[in-house]
Structure formats: structure tokens, C-alpha cells
Amino acid sequence: MISCLKKYAALLCLTVFVFSLFGCSMQTESLLSSPNEQIRVKFSLTEAGTPQYEVFYKENAVILSSSMGFEFKDQPPLNEGLRITEMNNRQEDETWAMPWGEQDSVRNHFNELKIQLEETGAPNRKLNIVFRAFDDGIGFRYEFPEQPNLNEVLITDENTQFNLTGDHQVWWQPGDWDIYEHLYNATKFSEIDAISKRDDPNLKATYIPENAVNTPVTMKTSEGVYLSFHEADLTDYSGMTLKVDTSNNSMVSELVGSERLQGKAMISAPFNTPWRTIQIADRAGDLIESRMVLNLNDPNILGDVSYFTPMKYVGIWWEMHLGKSTWDMEGSQSMNTFTNSGEIKPNHGATTENAMRYIDFASENGIKGLLVEGWNTGWDKWINTDDREGVFDFMTPYADYDFDKVMAYAREKGVEVIMHHETSAAPLTYEKQMDVAYKFMKDNGMNAVKTGYVGKIIPKGEYHHGQWMVRHYQKVLEEAGKMKIAINAHEPIKATGKRRTYPNAIAREGLRGQEFNAWAADGGNPPNHLPTIAFTRMLSGPIDFTPGIFNIKFDEYKPDNQVSTTLAHQLALYVVIYSPVQMLADLPEHYMENGKPHPALQFIRDVGVDWSESHVLDGEVGEYVTIARKERGTGNWFVGGITGDEERMETIVFNFLEEGKTYEAILYEDGPDAHWDTNPQAYEIKTMDVSNTDTVEVMLAPGGGFALSLKEK
Ligand code: NOJ
Ligand code: CA
Numbered sequence: 001m002i003s004c005l006k007k008y009a010a011l012l013c014l015t016v017f018v019f020s021l022f023g024c025s026m027q028t029e030s031l032l033s034s035p036n037e038q039i040r041v042k043f044s045l046t047e048a049g050t051p052q053y054e055v056f057y058k059e060n061a062v063i064l065s066s067s068m069g070f071e072f073k074d075q076p077p078l079n080e081g082l083r084i085t086e087m088n089n090r091q092e093d094e095t096w097a098m099p100w101g102e103q104d105s106v107r108n109h110f111n112e113l114k115i116q117l118e119e120t121g122a123p124n125r126k127l128n129i130v131f132r133a134f135d136d137g138i139g140f141r142y143e144f145p146e147q148p149n150l151n152e153v154l155i156t157d158e159n160t161q162f163n164l165t166g167d168h169q170v171w172w173q174p175g176d177w178d179i180y181e182h183l184y185n186a187t188k189f190s191e192i193d194a195i196s197k198r199d200d201p202n203l204k205a206t207y208i209p210e211n212a213v214n215t216p217v218t219m220k221t222s223e224g225v226y227l228s229f230h231e232a233d234l235t236d237y238s239g240m241t242l243k244v245d246t247s248n249n250s251m252v253s254e255l256v257g258s259e260r261l262q263g264k265a266m267i268s269a270p271f272n273t274p275w276r277t278i279q280i281a282d283r284a285g286d287l288i289e290s291r292m293v294l295n296l297n298d299p300n301i302l303g304d305v306s307y308f309t310p311m312k313y314v315g316i317w318w319e320m321h322l323g324k325s326t327w328d329m330e331g332s333q334s335m336n337t338f339t340n341s342g343e344i345k346p347n348h349g350a351t352t353e354n355a356m357r358y359i360d361f362a363s364e365n366g367i368k369g370l371l372v373e374g375w376n377t378g379w380d381k382w383i384n385t386d387d388r389e390g391v392f393d394f395m396t397p398y399a400d401y402d403f404d405k406v407m408a409y410a411r412e413k414g415v416e417v418i419m420h421h422e423t424s425a426a427p428l429t430y431e432k433q434m435d436v437a438y439k440f441m442k443d444n445g446m447n448a449v450k451t452g453y454v455g456k457i458i459p460k461g462e463y464h465h466g467q468w469m470v471r472h473y474q475k476v477l478e479e480a481g482k483m484k485i486a487i488n489a490h491e492p493i494k495a496t497g498k499r500r501t502y503p504n505a506i507a508r509e510g511l512r513g514q515e516f517n518a519w520a521a522d523g524g525n526p527p528n529h530l531p532t533i534a535f536t537r538m539l540s541g542p543i544d545f546t547p548g549i550f551n552i553k554f555d556e557y558k559p560d561n562q563v564s565t566t567l568a569h570q571l572a573l574y575v576v577i578y579s580p581v582q583m584l585a586d587l588p589e590h591y592m593e594n595g596k597p598h599p600a601l602q603f604i605r606d607v608g609v610d611w612s613e614s615h616v617l618d619g620e621v622g623e624y625v626t627i628a629r630k631e632r633g634t635g636n637w638f639v640g641g642i643t644g645d646e647e648r649m650e651t652i653v654f655n656f657l658e659e660g661k662t663y664e665a666i667l668y669e670d671g672p673d674a675h676w677d678t679n680p681q682a683y684e685i686k687t688m689d690v691s692n693t694d695t696v697e698v699m700l701a702p703g704g705g706f707a708l709s710l711k712e713k
Contacts, residue, residue, distance in 0.1 A: 027084050032113040034133040035091075039280055041131050041138055043115055049082040051117065051129060052161075055138060057225060057280050066161035068129065068142075073154040073263055078125055085126075086116040096299060099503045100310045100580045102614040104632070108295040110134045116145075123149035132275075136290040139232060139275035146270045154263040160253040160276055162229060162242065164189060167249055168219040171536050171621055173197075175212025175241030177256045177463035178205040178456070180494060180510045182214075183525070184532045186622050189219070190246045202520045204338065205425065205456040207463060212241040212254050215494070216539045218287065218621055225280065226621070228287050228539055232275040232296035234496040235474055238265045239465035240276070258468055259461030266467065274496060279539065285616030287535055288627070293497040305503045307447045308486040310580035310610035313369025313418060314362050316349045317546070318585050320373065321518035322557040325349030328379035329398050335379060335454070339519040350374040352402040356409050361588035363413035365597070365605050369581070370410060371418040371450055375401050382424040388458055389429045394421050394437035407444050418488075418581075419446045425455040425464075425491070427472045434476070438483040447484065448506065448581070450544075451476065453491035465493060477502045488544050488581055495541030507542040507579045514546040514585055517563045518554075527564050527676050527703035528622050528644030534576055535621040546583040547573035548604055551590040552680040565642070566680045568670045569705030571600060574607045575640025576627050576705075582609055600683055603668050606709050607638050615656055617641075624648055624700070628656050635712060637663070641698065642705040645676070650698050652708070657692035663710040665690045669698050676703025689713065 029044035040056040046067075055063035069079025093109045110132040117127045128143035142158075144150060167190045173182040174194035182197060194211045216230040229251070231240050238255040245251070253276070255264035275296045281287050319325045323340035324347075326332075331346030350372050358370055378392040397403040410417050419441050423430040430437075430451075441449065453464060462468045473493045480487050481504045490509040499505040511533060517524035530545075537543065549570055552563045563570070574582055584591070584604055591601045608631030617639070619625035626641035637657065641650050657663060664687065671682025680703070690696065690710065698706045 036135045048080045050080045064163040066163045071157040082117040088114045104612045106291045125150045137279040139277045139296045141275045142273045144269040144271045152268040155265045156263045162251040164249040171218045172213040174208045177207040212243040228279040232293045232497045234274040238467040256465040294500045297497040297500040307484040311368035315371035327374035330380040332380035351400045355406045388424040388426045419449040422452040425453045448486040450488045507544040511537045531644045532622040534625045542579040546585040548584045566704040571707035572640035572705035575638045637710040639708040643700040662713045669706040670701035670704040674701035
């Protein structure tokens with residue numbers, strides 16, 4: 001009752017506030033507060049009638065006056081001469097259930113202000129701007145209402161400014177129109193230099209036209225406030241990069257373009273852009289706990305998605321990246337030569353026998369899924385050519401892969417096979433075959449597919465992150481949704497919270513994954529990679545990182561490459577990196593020691609993949625992070641902690657456990673001399689009892705980590 005009254009009072013306050021400002025006839029500004037009143041947005045029009053906004057956190061500005069506007073083909077820009085015709089506000093406070101996720105349910109609580117604008121002179125075009133203030137940040141979007149003088153139009157520029165209050169510390173990657181598989185850089189804002197990241201030899205398709213960054217981009221102010229910029233609900237528009245002006249601490253939206261379109265995005269009114277989002281937090285870990293980006297998406301429209309079960313999976317995958325086997329039967333100069341140097345001999349990985357070996361390993365260890373790459377014909381033809389249409393048909397197995405036999409064996413052993421569709425970045429071929437390919441999957445009891453888009457997009461002039469491809473990725477979600485199929489996309493469009501609306505969007509890549517450790521010319525991902533990813537890429541959504549490499553140096557395959565973490569760090573990733581599908585990426589034989597399962601494999605067997613609660617216990621961007629998650633159904637807790645190249649002592653405070661209960665804890669930690677480079681596989685396992693008043697100290701080696709399972713006694 002009290003909380004109800006409080007809510008009513010807050011609503012009343014807000015209404016009176018907006019009303020009183022709007023009381024005078026020439027209204028030019030308005031204020032919006034978050035429910036807890038810590039975050040405020042001020043919208044105003046300049047004398048010239050240009051819309052602008054400012055953002056405050058606890059009374060201090062975090063975004064200085066920043067203007068908003070659009071440029072079009074064959075139309076004057078829409079960025080001045082505007083007046084406010086109407087303002088409305090409302091409040092929302094709802095709780096929605098996650099079909100799978102980091103927690104059971106999410107509270108969506110915000111205050112909204114909608115400003116309707118119209119040009120004072122001809123052509124009298126209209127534009128609405130909607131702001132939502134949450135306790136953990138703000139979002140705003142543009143709405144083009146239906147109107148006579150703005151119907152179908154090509155946007156040649158969206159100019160949303162983000163003027164910062166200082167030369168912040170920034171964790172950024174270049175604004176690449178084709179790929180998110182860059183390392184994050186930690187520099188001052190004034191030192192951002194995306195151009196120097198061009199021509200990365202590890203990337204098949206990359207295009208960085210200017211000094212811009214991709215989102216999410218995370219920052220820390222000198223006052224210790226964390227900010228992260230991204231977007232929500234990217235459905236029928238171009239992905240947004242942020243062009244940086246290093247001399248003015250300023251950013252402006254730079255949409256991914258299309259050379260075919262000679263512009264950025266074709267829209268037709270009524271049309272809503274994606275939300276531009278700014279997460280704001282005092283604690284780095286709060287960025288990870290925020291669900292604001294999800295809340296800015298529409299509710300689930302697919303209904304029941306129980307055809308997809310969150311799962312761990314093994315795969316005929318790492319062996320190709322290591323060069324143990326090939327994707328194709330021919331041993332051609334295709335994908336194999338990208339991931340391996342030297343002579344490639346025919347040595348097909350996806351054979352019937354090998355698939356059965358992985359199925360045995362999965363079923364013996366309680367692992368539900370199996371991914372098989374290279375099962376279908378076409379792999380010899382596609383990589384070094386522009387003529388990639390029609391290479392794959394997603395139906396025809398190689399001669400040495402008895403599809404029916406593998407499927408029958410998997411069924412018998414209780415293993416679900418995950419389909420693989422490498423499109424070779426030829427989406428038109430994929431769209432043509434999609435319904436047949438999905439039907440083929442369903443007829444064979446397959447409910448999830450890993451898709452891939454390696455290479456430059458065909459048709460030429462389109463980019464992975466432009467509107468044309470955004471529409472493609474959207475179409476895949478919709479068509480797969482109709483067929484009850486879940487999508488794990490590699491070389492995807494960034495996650496923008498669409499999994500709320502389409503919970504068949506289970507995971508995606510969109511980062512430098514584990515695969516880079518097998519073949520990258522620069523030596524792979526450095527130890528601070530994942531402590532950075534947790535506070536950047538992971539803010540957008542689930543990651544198919546493919547953790548769990550036990551044979552860290554794999555000298556027998558690639559003497560010049562390695563994983564730059566300890567084994568315990570690999571275990572911790574099952575908790576730290578959120579995804580409803582988690583791979584056991586290493587080869588089955590690498591999970592064995594002296595003919596027996598490796599003792600640390602027990603953690604991966606035990607760890608959950610679907611959670612009722614998640615808490616970030618500690619962390620600092622790019623340095624370390626510790627996350628605790630409670631498994632749905634069992635109530636077991638798992639804790640994972642990782643560090644970058646600095647060793648550290650972490651104190652785990654168990655106050656998240658239920659009071660009065662005793663838990664059996666198994667701790668997998670770095671061995672005393674462990675080090676990501678000199679001694680990565682040294683680990684120890686300790687068993688103890690803990691309750692919610694206990695604390696435990698764990699030492700993390702350089703590049704190290706720990707994993708902990710907690711089961712009620
Ligand atoms: C790139 C993906 O990220 C990787 O996982 C896959 O093995 C190859 N493409 C081949 O599809
Ligand atoms: Ca990739």
C-alpha cells in the first residue's frame with residue numbers, strides 16, 4: 001500500500017512538473033527524471049529551433065548540450081526551425097518473465113517524455129522525440145509520424161550528438177561496418193584512433209571509413225561514473241557507429257552506409273528509429289546487471305519457445321581451427337588456409353565416426369548438444385572468390401558423413417544436434433533456401449542453428465552492419481521463429497536486446513572469440529580481453545565465446561599460438577560470460593588425463609546454463625570481474641572470477657546465499673605457480689562448507705581465475 005502511494009505521488013509530481021513547464025504558450029524546454037530521481041534529462045530547443053538534450057546524474061552533467069537532427073536525399077535537413085506542438089509523459093512499472101536468461105524476471109520501470117515537434121515553415125515536417133529515464137540510464141528515439149511531406153525518404157545522415165564532460169577513459173573498438181572482431185583498446189577519449197586499426201590481417205572483411213567507434217562503448221569519468229553508449233531495438237535501420245571528435249570530447253552518430261543506396265537508411269513514415277542508449281552507473285558491475293537495453297524492446301511476440309533448451313554443447317569445430325582436420329573433404333585452399341598455414345591435406349573433420357565419438361563424449365558427460373561444422377558440401381569452393389552465391393545448399397551432406405546414421409545415434413544417446421549454416425556472406429542464397437533448410441532441420445529433430453557470414457557481403461556495396469543486412473538478420477529471426485528454430489549467429493549484427501521480442505535469438509558471436517587464439521597472426525586474445533568484454537560487448541547480450549580450452553598451449557598443432565589464460569580462467573568463463581548455449585570448445589581427448597576424465601571437467605559438467613539470479617560481486621573494466629549466478633530449477637550457485645595480466649587476491653563474500661543454509665563448495669583455482677604464459681594448466685581443487693556469513697579468499701594468477709560450485713547440503 002505504501003509503495004503504491006509512493007508510486008502515485010511520484011506520478012503526480014511528474015505530471016505537475018511537466019504540465020507547469022508546458023503551461024506557457026511558447027514552451028521550449030522540459031525535464032524528465034528517472035523513478036529514483038538520480039538521472040535527469042533536459043530537452044530544449046535553441047533559438048534557431050534545433051532540438052538538444054542534456055543528461056545529469058546526481059546533479060552533475062554527464063552529457064552536455066547535444067543537438068539532434070537528420071539529413072535526407074532530395075529534402076532539406078530536419079534540424080532547425082522546429083517548435084513543440086505537444087508534450088506527453090507517462091510512467092511504466094511492469095515485470096516480465098525471461099523464458100531463459102540471467103534471471104527469472106526483469107523489472108521495467110521508467111518515466112517517459114514524448115515531445116512532438118513541427119517545422120514552423122514549409123514543408124512543415126513533423127518529428128517526435130521520446131525519452132525514457134530509468135534508474136540505470138536513459139534511452140531516446142526518433143519517431144517520424146505519418147505526414148504529407150515526409151513519406152519514403154533516404155536518410156543520408158543521422159546527427160545525434162553525445163557531448164562528453166571530459167577526456168574520459170574509454171574502452172573502444174573501431175567503428176567497423178563489417179565486423180566486431182577487434183580487440184578493445186583502453187585509452188583516453190582524446191587518444192581514440194580507429195584508423196590505425198584498418199587492414200587487420202586476421203579479418204576477412206573489415207571496413208573502417210573514419211575515426212569512429214562501435215557500440216557498446218564504455219567510459220569512466222574522472223569522478224568515477226561509468227557510462228556505456230549503445231542502441232536498442234535495431235530492426236529496420238542501419239547500425240550506429242559513433243564518430244569521435246577527439247579535440248572536443250564529442251561524438252556524433254554515424255550510421256553504417258550502403259554504396260548501393262548512396263545513403264544510410266531508407267525509411268517510410270510512420271517510422272521509429274532504434275533507441276539511443278546511455279547506461280549510467282557508479283559501480284562497473286551495475287553496467288552488467290542493467291537490463292535497460294532489453295527493456296527498450298517490445299515484449300515476446302513468439303510466445304512459447306520451449307523448443308529451445310539452454311544447453312552446453314560440444315562440437316567438431318576447434319579441431320579445424322587448430323588444423324587437426326579440415327572443413328571440406330578435398331583439403332582445399334578454402335577456410336582451411338585462413339586458419340592454417342602450410343600445406344593443407346584432405347582430412348575431413350565431419351565424418352560419421354568422428355561425430356559418433358563426440359556424441360559418446362557428450363552423453364558420457366551429461367552434455368546435451370553437438371555442433372557439426374563441415375557436414376555439408378561446398379566448403380572447398382567458397383572462401384577466396386566473389387562468386388559465392390549458391391555454394392552451400394544446407395541440405396547435402398558430404399559422402400563420408402552419414403547424416404541419418406549420426407542423427408539416429410545422437411537420438412539414441414540423448415544428444416541434440418545443432419545445425420550449422422555457413423552462408424559465406426551470401427544472404428540472398430540463404431534467403432532463397434531458408435524455408436527448405438529449416439524444414440529439413442525440423443524433420444530431423446533439430447531446433448537450433450549456428451549461422452555464419454564470413455567474408456564480404458554479396459551484393460557488393462552492402463556491409464554486415466547496414467540496413468540491408470539488419471533486415472536480413474531480422475528476416476532470419478522471423479522465419480526461424482515461425483518454424484520454432486533458435487538462432488546463434490556468427491558475424492552477426494550487434495545484439496540490441498531483440499531477444500526480449502524474439503527469444504529464439506539465443507546467442508551470437510560479434511566479438512573476437514576463442515577461435516582467434518588458434519590462428520590470429522597477433523598471437524590471439526591477451527589476458528585482459530575477457531575482463532574487458534564483460535563490461536563492453538557483453539552489455540549488449542549473450543555471447544557464443546566458446547570457452548573451456550584445457551590444452552592451453554596446443555604445441556602439437558600450433559607452436560606459435562596459444563590461449564593466454566590459465567585453465568581456471570577458462571572454467572570461470574562458464575559463469576562470467578553469459579550465454580544460454582555454452583560450448584566445451586576443446587577436443588574430447590583434451591578433457592582426458594591418464595585415460596580418465598580431467599578432474600576439472602567436473603566443474604563444466606556441473607555448471608548451469610540458465611539462471612534465476614545473477615549478481616556481479618566485484619569488478620573493474622579491463623582488469624577483473626567476479627559474477628555469481630543461481631541455477632534455475634536446482635538452486636545451485638556458481639561463481640566465476642577472472643583477472644587480466646595482474647594477479648589478484650579476491651575475497652568472496654557469500655552474503656548472496658540463503659540465510660541459515662549450508663552449502664558444499666568446490667573451488668577450482670589457479671595452482672600456486674600458475675601463470676597464463678609460463679604455467680597455464682596448474683590448478684587446485686578444494687572442497688569446503690560455506691554459509692552466507694562466510695568469506696573465502698582466492699588467489700588469481702596473472703591471466704588467471706577461479707570457478708566455484710555451491711550445492712545446498
Ligand atoms: C567463423 C565462425 O566464427 C567460426 O566459429 C566458424 O567455425 C567459421 N566461421 C566457419 O563457419
Ligand atoms: Ca567469427
